[in-house]
Amino acid sequence: MSQVDDCLAVIHKAVGDFVPQVGMVLGSGLGTFADQVDAVASIGFDDLPGFPQAGVGGHAGRLVLGRVGGTGVAVLQGRAHYYEHGKADVMAVVIQTFKAMGCEALILTNAAGSMVADAGPGSVMLITDHINMTGVSPLFGAQGNSRFVDMTQAYNQNMNDAMRKAALANNVKLHEGVYAWMCGPHFETPAEIRALKVLGAQAVGMSTVPEVILARHQGLPLCALSIVTNYASGMSPTPLSHEQTMEYAKMATDGVERLLNAFLHAYGAPL
Ligand code: HPA
Secondary structure: OOHHHHHHHHHHHHHOOOOOOEEEEEOOOOHHHHHHOEEEEEEEHHHOOOOOOOOOOOOOOEEEEEEEOOEEEEEEEOOOOHHHHOOOOOOHHHHHHHHHHOOOEEEEEEEEEEOOOOOOOOOEEEEEEEEEOOOOOOOOOOOOHHHOOOOOOOOOHHHHHHHHHHHHHOOOOEEEEEEEEOOOOOOOOHHHHHHHHHHOOOEEEOOOHHHHHHHHHOOOOEEEEEEEEEEOOOOOOOOOOHHHHHHHHHHHHHHHHHHHHHHHHHOOOOO
């Protein structure tokens, strides 16, 4: 049996015939959204073979299954990053398990640095495309023609529109931008940020892109949100730190949670 089959067995034992429609990954500082789930079950990563070990501070490491506004969700509280062990496919079993559980779409969230003056700390940004600056892929070693994933519409138009609509209806200012994936765990230099701006990125971070690639490999449509925790390197006198990231992530939590709630309440309804 594969690790995904093993995970499915654990999950089915916990939730019976409950099937989630939307899989979600909660990034730094957003873990509290899991409390809004009308939970059917909560399973620690330790009990799910191939799920990441809890890593960065603020990440509890559990999979919460249940409902938000009538939509079945599988919520990953905590994720693993490439920079933890240098493995780009560290989220592969998670994403494959989402698909195997029956999820039909994914929402990915993260904390990011902003490269636009307009979108300061505490802002929320819809990721409309990305630039992979790491030179690695979570699909290294994958077999078959399906590994040549088409990334032209990686961020789903319909889901993006639904997110825009939810933002408008709930008075959440939703910025939009291209996310540059840097390997981390160090922050960028000011020169790197100047270069990323020239390349056309508006946000920068150390996660999400591997999950996007893995999800598209599984044929899962997705959308992604960044919480802006800081202006990118060189744009503000405030020194960059993980502590600052966590602090500002909390500031935007309210808006993002309202947005996610509204999205999930409207999920499945015609736009
Ligand atoms: N750079 C990279 N990753 C980040 C940042 C940043 O400025 N802020 C939050 N995550």
